[in-house]
Amino acid sequence: MGQSAEAAAGQSDPRLPPGQRLQRGWPVLHYGPVPRFKPLSWDLQVFGATASGDKHSWDHEGFHRLPRTTVRVDLHCVTRFSMLDAEWSGIAAATLLDLVPPDPGTTHVMVWAEYGYSANLPLAVFADPSTVFATHHDGEPLTLEHGFPVRLVVPGRYAWKGPKWVRAVEYMTADRRGFWEERGYHNRADPWQEQRYSYQEEPGDGPLS
Ligand SMILES: Nc1nc2c(c(=O)[nH]1)N[C@H]1C(S)=C(S)[C@@H](COP(=O)(O)O)O[C@H]1N2
Ligand SMILES: [Mo]
Numbered sequence: 001m002g003q004s005a006e007a008a009a010g011q012s013d014p015r016l017p018p019g020q021r022l023q024r025g026w027p028v029l030h031y032g033p034v035p036r037f038k039p040l041s042w043d044l045q046v047f048g049a050t051a052s053g054d055k056h057s058w059d060h061e062g063f064h065r066l067p068r069t070t071v072r073v074d075l076h077c078v079t080r081f082s083m084l085d086a087e088w089s090g091i092a093a094a095t096l097l098d099l100v101p102p103d104p105g106t107t108h109v110m111v112w113a114e115y116g117y118s119a120n121l122p123l124a125v126f127a128d129p130s131t132v133f134a135t136h137h138d139g140e141p142l143t144l145e146h147g148f149p150v151r152l153v154v155p156g157r158y159a160w161k162g163p164k165w166v167r168a169v170e171y172m173t174a175d176r177r178g179f180w181e182e183r184g185y186h187n188r189a190d191p192w193q194e195q196r197y198s199y200q201e202e203p204g205d206g207p208l209s
Helices: 003-012 060-064 094-099
Strands: 041-049 056-059 069-072 081-084 087-092 108-113 118-122 130-136 151-153 164-173
Touching: 056 060, 087 094, 094 130
Parallel strands: 041 164
Antiparallel strands: 041 056, 069 087, 087 130, 108 118, 108 164, 130 151
16 A cells, blocks of 8 residues: 555554554653662652542552553554554553542542653543553563553543553542643543644633633
8 A cells, every 4th residue: 555545544443543543563752861770779659639538559569469451542643653453561540540549529630750750640541441551562561662661551632641651649538730731731531632832722621711
């Protein structure tokens, strides 16, 4: 198939949100450098509005012993490339919610990564059974560039909502903007509604301040 035929086929794929095109291969895209992995000091924390009031953390081994799941979730980058049918395996966000229950007042979460990268999500999106802290992609461990040891994969949101190199989850009792949401990107980020930029936000889409 020629390149334009491919593009045309891609555009008609019902799994492609508006304004997206299929990507061959898997590009590496992020802000800043790739962090080094330090197994001895690595942990993944849950803090903020936990039901117990305490924070919880797992070391690398402990996190990898948690029950696992496999999902198929498409990746849609706001720069317009999409990767369809990727298989991710890891630990469901719902499993973290079971193990470290949030306070009943929790409405949103902030997922934190190395170097202070962050992305906010409504609790309901985080709790979706397909939202996964992925350690593997198509059966292979993630490479460092793609987020080793753990990245978040979120169904139905642009890919910036899925931090690579995750280190913490903060339970929040109000919405707050993450890294890109503070820098002009849409707070909800639903690719099917092409919610790319914050100027498109309507009342109720984002935090007031
Ligand atoms: N920590 C971190 N995670 C990140 C980003 C980033 O800059 N830092 N960029 C996001 C964006 S915009 C995209 S499109 C995907 C890209 O993932 P990939 O490099 O595995 O294709 O990572 C997301 N996760
Ligand atoms: Mo992106």
